[in-house]
Amino acid sequence: MKRSFAIALLVLLAALVAISYMAKRPKPKTPVIVLPEKISFFFTDPLRPENPSHCIDTILIGAIDASTRCIDAAIYGFDRTNILNAFLRAHQRGVVIRIVTEKDIYDNPRYRPTYQAMQEAGIPVKLDNNVSKYEYLMHNKFIVIDRHRVWTGSCNLTYAGFTYNGNDAVLIDSRDLAEAYTLEFEEMFLYNRWGERKSDNNEELFSIGGKKVELYISPSDMVETQVIKKIDSARSSIFLAMFYLTNDHIYTAIKRAIERGVTVKAVLDERGASNNHSEALKLVRNENGVIDALSGLVHHKFCVIDKDGPDPIVITGSANWSRAGMNYNDDNTLIIHDRSAADAYFAQWCKLCDDATCLYPHSADTSPPEPPRVTYHHYNRGPCHARIEWNTSQIAATSYNLYRSETPDGPYELVANISKKEALKSSDYQKAEEKDGMEGSYYAHYDDFDVSPGITYYYVLTTLVGDIESSYSNVYSEKIQPAPAAPNTFSLIWSTANQ
Numbered sequence: 001m002k003r004s005f006a007i008a009l010l011v012l013l014a015a016l017v018a019i020s021y022m023a024k025r026p027k028p029k030t031p032v033i034v035l036p037e038k039i040s041f042f043f044t045d046p047l048r049p050e051n052p053s054h055c056i057d058t059i060l061i062g063a064i065d066a067s068t069r070c071i072d073a074a075i076y077g078f079d080r081t082n083i084l085n086a087f088l089r090a091h092q093r094g095v096v097i098r099i100v101t102e103k104d105i106y107d108n109p110r111y112r113p114t115y116q117a118m119q120e121a122g123i124p125v126k127l128d129n130n131v132s133k134y135e136y137l138m139h140n141k142f143i144v145i146d147r148h149r150v151w152t153g154s155c156n157l158t159y160a161g162f163t164y165n166g167n168d169a170v171l172i173d174s175r176d177l178a179e180a181y182t183l184e185f186e187e188m189f190l191y192n193r194w195g196e197r198k199s200d201n202n203e204e205l206f207s208i209g210g211k212k213v214e215l216y217i218s219p220s221d222m223v224e225t226q227v228i229k230k231i232d233s234a235r236s237s238i239f240l241a242m243f244y245l246t247n248d249h250i251y252t253a254i255k256r257a258i259e260r261g262v263t264v265k266a267v268l269d270e271r272g273a274s275n276n277h278s279e280a281l282k283l284v285r286n287e288n289g290v291i292d293a294l295s296g297l298v299h300h301k302f303c304v305i306d307k308d309g310p311d312p313i314v315i316t317g318s319a320n321w322s323r324a325g326m327n328y329n330d331d332n333t334l335i336i337h338d339r340s341a342a343d344a345y346f347a348q349w350c351k352l353c354d355d356a357t358c359l360y361p362h363s364a365d366t367s368p369p370e371p372p373r374v375t376y377h378h379y380n381r382g383p384c385h386a387r388i389e390w391n392t393s394q395i396a397a398t399s400y401n402l403y404r405s406e407t408p409d410g411p412y413e414l415v416a417n418i419s420k421k422e423a424l425k426s427s428d429y430q431k432a433e434e435k436d437g438m439e440g441s442y443y444a445h446y447d448d449f450d451v452s453p454g455i456t457y458y459y460v461l462t463t464l465v466g467d468i469e470s471s472y473s474n475v476y477s478e479k480i481q482p483a484p485a486a487p488n489t490f491s492l493i494w495s496t497a498n499q
Helices: 002-024 057-065 081-092 112-120 175-189 223-233 248-259 280-285 323-327 339-362 420-425 430-436 489-497
Strands: 038-043 070-074 096-101 125-127 142-145 149-153 168-173 205-208 211-218 237-242 263-268 289-291 301-305 313-317 331-337 386-391 399-405 413-419 443-448 456-465 476-479
Touching (some): 057 142, 070 081, 096 175, 149 175, 149 313, 175 211, 211 223, 211 323, 223 323, 263 280, 263 339, 386 476
Parallel strands (some): 237 263
Antiparallel strands (some): 038 168, 070 142, 211 331, 237 301, 313 331, 399 456
16 A cells, blocks of 8 residues: 555656646747848839839738747838738737837827837837937838848838838848848947947848848948949949938049949939939939929939949948938948849839939820829928929929818819919929029929818819819828917016026
């Protein structure tokens, strides 16, 4: 009896030891999936912005949905709900997510709800601490997935970024490149280093799927110098699609290329070209560039060098070709040596150039004419009125009708008829014409003051050629802001007297 009891006790102890071992045994980690090294390129289609088959955010969502371990994202503007939901799904299935962003963007009422939704779900969001007196930006748009996949480029995670704006993205499967981006991310997220406080700690040269790739981080990697070297190496052609071209050192390198016989052509964003420091108008004046015709921005920052030569190069990334983008902001620039990349980016450049110089200016030649394009990129909104801005480069147009409604589906009522002469006179580019001897802008605006604060109004425009009227343009909406509150005179006097 005692022997049976002893045996039973031993069996029980053995079972308890086994259970204890299993409880303490570390859970197996999610298996690491090693993907073949690959570089893929994607472009928004601002000429068909509402076509879901042309929306590249589905590529990014697919990459996030495929994540199994971790995601590090250094992002700027962010209001795209479907991408937010992809992050939240990944978080719910146990993927570790870390975010860094620009403080001014986080404080913007347009973007704050998206970031707060992630924080409320338990995703940490770190704000930049760049305390420079010049207020330089955390301007990156890169995402590292599972430490082997990188998404980067010019595209903010916003509605306009994926629809009306011209943008590009690169998706790269490379563990080495992902490690370099992770080091950059952790300088900001873990060590609170931003801008000029960061160290140069990343690899810069990579071989990815047999292709030479260079990565330069602003401001630590002397990006301006690297870009100028590539421009100076050009022997046959340079094609640029640029939001801002305000860096005079880079422009001087472009001039040197022109002087030695290199073909230089640029598609330049209207807003960027109207910047007081822009070099873009000089390129246009010398027939080396054109101003875009899109409803949104040409938000690209890409350049194709020697596309038909033995070493075709693409330069792209998040950094504008400005002093800040190259030397002060937190940004990243890729230089890709690859013919397929050059072909893909040149094809995108041709679409933008053809639209600016061939397609859109003649869009009023048909009967009925095509409608104008109401833009999504004016930044001079003010209180107590709505500003409607549109592209007026349709050569045959004689006037425009502006219609308004308080609901997006109408009915729309006529607000004003604006002659082509009046439209051109309203152009913000007239200042540039007076200053620089340039051709005037294609963009006009109309300020509607017959509005009430707090109400959202919806606007459409039509093109008229004589009495023949086009269909409605794309819809533009604006919520009218109230006038700023008047200062309290008594309090102001009291405060001044007591300083």
